[in-house]
Amino acid sequence: MFRGHLCVKFANRSTESYHLRSLMKNLYRFHIRLIPLMLSIFAMGFAANAQSIEGDAAAGEKLFKTYCASCHKLDSKAIGPALGGVTDRRETDWLYSWIKNNATFRASGNSDAIAIFEEYNGSVMPQFEYLSDEEIGNILAYTANPPAKPIVVSDGPVVAGGEADNSGMQMWAMIILGAIFLVLVFILATVRNTLRVVKGEEPITVVEDASNYAKFLRKNTGFMTVLTIVVAVAFLNVTYWYLMDVGVEGGKGIEASYMPPHPEPGQEAQYGEQPIAFSHKLHAGENQIDCNYCHSSARHSKTSGIPSANVCMNCHMYVNGSEITDEAGNPKYGGERSPEIQKIYDAVGWDADKLAYIEGYEEKPIRWVRIHNLPDLAYFNHAQHVTAGQVECQTCHGPVEEMEVMYQYSSLTMGWCINCHRETEVKVNTNGYYEPQHDKLVEKYHGENITVEKIGGLECGKCHY
Template sequence: MLILCASIVIPFSSVKAADSAKGKALFQTNCASCHNVHKKLTGPALAGVADRWPDKKLLHQWIHNSASVLATGDKYANDLFNEYNKTAMTSFPSLSNDEIDDILEYVKVEGGKPQGPKVVDQPEGAPDKGNDNSLLFGIITLILAVVALILMQINSNLNKLAGDKEGVPTPDPVPFYKNKAYLALIILVLFMVGGYLTIQGAVGLGRQKDYMPEQPIFYSHKVHAGINQINCLYCHAGAEKSKHAMIPSENICMNCHKAIKEYSGPELTTAEGKKVNGTAEIAKLYDYVGWDPEAGKYTKPGRPIEWTKIHNLPDHVYFNHSQHVVAGQQQCQTCHGAITEMDEVHQFADLSMGWCINCHRTTKVQFADNNYYSIFEKLHQDIKDKKIDSVTVEMVGGTECQKCHY
């Protein structure tokens, strides 16, 4: 009897429970660009997806390779394929069945939650715009300086009156505007303040911290990257592959907005407090690309959206996004601030040389599992083994075009 019980318990105990937390990370990496749990995007809404498939193994096969399921003639799969204009689903052969189960568990948990806008917490380290009291301190300092000068003038008059009463001859106090000491002090202060402002102006020439231009379409990063959790790299694909992060092309916007025709999120307002009609902004996108939402097709030639560039660096400055994002493992918020909280994007940092250098002084290099540094280790070892007697510039990439021509 004990042997029989053990034979029953052991197989069931080996079954791995699906992990919703792991599923969320996998969903954001692999699925979120086309799917939402509650909303129809490029692909169908995924809430209840496991219940819609007659066989879980068939669902696994569909995710691994949708074409193989379509070839079997399965009615539900073919109906789904035809519903989305015969657009094949991206295959994910690298996902294991356990990982797919984790994703399905996340979809099940998330699908059971009531719909509504997600409240995004303020990221740690984000600037507090309400605590800059520099102007107040400057005004108070100026008032105190004026009061001090008035008190000094009153003190001189009182000394004169006291001296006259006691019969001690006291010269008349020199008027403020004729007092050479006061005038010299004022000139010195003005010279110092003027010099400071001149230097600051020269140092800050060309910088545009907090620059927030009005864009042709009101695009809210808070809604897209914050509430809807669209990965930054979905739109700015170049950030991990090239020097430039790239402004996304209109077709990337239309991947979602062919299906999302109306805005139903939280109220949008400009920096001046003016309300924004989100649905009207989507209509502007349609007008730019020539899309007719009623007909569901492009009906006229599109034209480029003339976005205003916000983050600008001098021509002599070299900055590579992929080097910082991939090798440096920096998050977007390091340079762009709390981007997931911005309805209208503004320049968070001054992007000065000092700001960059301070970051380089404190950021630790990731030596572990970094193939770049293994090249130098090999060269050092080759010299020790007397395989080579020296290292040329070419050996460390000196003949690569981008070393000089970037």
């Protein structure tokens, strides 16, 4: 039923049909998750001069999101004209006729209808004869008088302030504790010397004390050896973790590594600058866009693929900003005309005002910083895991839908791979590929789970060649 919405003439580009198909897929799958974004656009403003239109604006909002929002916004032009306050500009009857079947309406010779059709370059709006008058009334009520509802993306558990000073606090605590310790040592030494004096012995200075310990150590070579080993091991341990921290083994992006792999609760991962402040939390979390929609090659190829900018444009042709605000009420994702989304437009050459691609524009590739880097000696194939193995993306990549900034969730070390191969069952029953082997496998491992390991998933040559 959404198919009809999209009979729209796009700017004349070779990828036109591709856009259309992708967008339809998107809408089918996600039931227009984009709409919350659109909503934000009119969050304030119309109530004051709203004309009273009969209808349930709240019900209208739902309908608007379902049927209208892919082409219309309330306050600005998209594919179709802005609909905020449309009831002020047009007769209600005119609107009903247009919405129900604009083609016959135009054919009837209504000059306004023809004019608006031509103004929008003959973009065909679908017919909504299946909408009842009441439903249309609700939509119109909504356009005239949208319920105000500021949208705030929940930020997860809010942590008390002062978190940032945590490390400083610890440092001070350490210094104070150290001072107390020194004072204690001093007191003890003084007390001991006092006791010696009381007993009539010579008091011992700290230096003499130290040289006595040194003598003791020189005599007890066994103890010395053990001590040296303990110190050396401790030192090596520290060095090892320091080097692990460098993150070459994980091949992390800018400065950070997978150690520590996860940001502290309430903090976002900080990995320096990506060229675009892209939020997986917004796209995959709030808007619930399927991973495979953008990373489509994960199903077919060894690489999951960073989406090309034309994939972004499937939605961002219409979505050029966000009114989502943070706690303080500041725009969280760049505001109404997001400068981050503008970067996509700069890459592909999209004129956001004219809603058209710029002729002869020299495309500028987006240079993303790669987060997941496997060494060249390991062969990894996404399709094997996503399509054949039916593994969820989150199994390896973690809660991407909660990440404002992408980070490497799993260690991606060989031990991590192997563990999973030991535990994961193979889809021998559902994938026809295993048909010739199925009975033999069941016979050999009767009762046991057939894991990746059992079909050779731990062999060197499966990943190293």
